[in-house]
Amino acid sequence: MPELPEVETVRRGLVPVLEGARIVRAQVNRADLRWPFPERMGARLTGATVDRLRRRSKYLLADLDTGETLIVHLGMSGRMIVSGGGAGRDMLAQFHHLHPAPEKHDHVILDTEAGARVTFNDARRFGAMDLAPTATVEAHWLLAGIGPEPLGNAFDEAHLIAAFRGKRSPVKTALLDQRIVAGLGNIYVCEALHRAGISPLRPAGRIAAARVASLVPIIRDVLTEAIEAGGSSLRDYRQADGELGYFQHRFRAYGREGEPCQTPDCQGTIHRKVQSGRSSFYCPVCQR
DNA sequence: CTTGGGTCCTGTGCGC
DNA sequence: TGCGCACAGGACCCAA
Numbered sequence: 001m002p003e004l005p006e007v008e009t010v011r012r013g014l015v016p017v018l019e020g021a022r023i024v025r026a027q028v029n030r031a032d033l034r035w036p037f038p039e040r041m042g043a044r045l046t047g048a049t050v051d052r053l054r055r056r057s058k059y060l061l062a063d064l065d066t067g068e069t070l071i072v073h074l075g076m077s078g079r080m081i082v083s084g085g086g087a088g089r090d091m092l093a094q095f096h097h098l099h100p101a102p103e104k105h106d107h108v109i110l111d112t113e114a115g116a117r118v119t120f121n122d123a124r125r126f127g128a129m130d131l132a133p134t135a136t137v138e139a140h141w142l143l144a145g146i147g148p149e150p151l152g153n154a155f156d157e158a159h160l161i162a163a164f165r166g167k168r169s170p171v172k173t174a175l176l177d178q179r180i181v182a183g184l185g186n187i188y189v190c191e192a193l194h195r196a197g198i199s200p201l202r203p204a205g206r207i208a209a210a211r212v213a214s215l216v217p218i219i220r221d222v223l224t225e226a227i228e229a230g231g232s233s234l235r236d237y238r239q240a241d242g243e244l245g246y247f248q249h250r251f252r253a254y255g256r257e258g259e260p261c262q263t264p265d266c267q268g269t270i271h272r273k274v275q276s277g278r279s280s281f282y283c284p285v286c287q288r
Numbered sequence: 289c290t291t292g293g294g295t296c297c298t299g300t301g302c303g304c
Numbered sequence: 305t306g307c308g309c310a311c312a313g314g315a316c317c318c319a320a
Contacts, residue, residue: 076314124297126314169291185313276292
């Protein structure tokens with residue numbers, strides 16, 4: 001499920017629970033997700049305090065006071081469910097230190113000293129967890145090749161123009177390529193291309209530089225709006241489960257096959273076309 | 289090197 | 305109500 005905005009929403013939901021919190025129990029219910037868990041993961045987490053909870057692309061990074069960083073990827077269906085203890089939690093649950101009954105696919109359960117519980121649930125098991133030294137975590141094989149953060153300074157017009165130059169693959173594919181820009185997935189690529197008026201089918205290297213440049217602020221806007229929509233309901237800790245929040249009602253293209261295009265003065269209809277196994281939603285009239 | 293297709297896994301929703 | 309199928313927001317791996 002989660003792309004950058006959802007992961008960022010999850011991170012913000014987890015910060016009050018995990019930052020500064022000591023993990024007193026780590027229950028690991030299976031040996032792997034997409035890849036094997038690191039050796040003795042439960043033992044290496046137990047007793048550790050989370051100094052900081054960061055995000056890089058679609059990865060959550062929990063820096064521990066042990067010198068290691070817990071790397072978490074939610075895959076397609078991963079959720080972080082918060083229950084029990086800590087300020088702002090459900091009062092009844094806080095009082096009774098109650099946690100919801102274990103559910104199918106609850107793979108990792110972390111309990112904090114303050115009585116909160118964070119449960120990693122992932123039905124499809126495309127998610128991942130690993131531990132790496134904090135000092136070199138950016139060089140971890142999962143993170144090493146990832147491009148600039150789209151909301152950071154390194155993502156700019158010059159970078160995107162250079163990255164697209166000579167590329168024959170469709171712009172849809174190029175924007176999904178995490179080496180070019182971090183954190184975009186199928187939904188926000190569809191949304192950004194729709195706003196930019198660029199067809200997802202167009203080869204990336206055959207888009208005029210000015211139009212490529214226009215994608216930069218559009219990508220920033222789409223992601224920022226989605227984060228704000230997720231963040232607007234963060235008072236409810238359940239938001240930390242990574243659901244799409246209210247922004248899904250604001251999609252203009254994604255999931256709107258057959259609906260009229262929302263671009264002003266455009267009479268087109270949103271079409272769906274499968275590109276390398278992924279659905280692209282776009283308006284063939286105003287996206288060229 | 290780039291590029292496209294296959295693949296991992298379970299759940300859901302739809303048509304019949 | 306049951307069954308089969310298409311599809312789902314990611315990203316690695318490999319063949320060409």
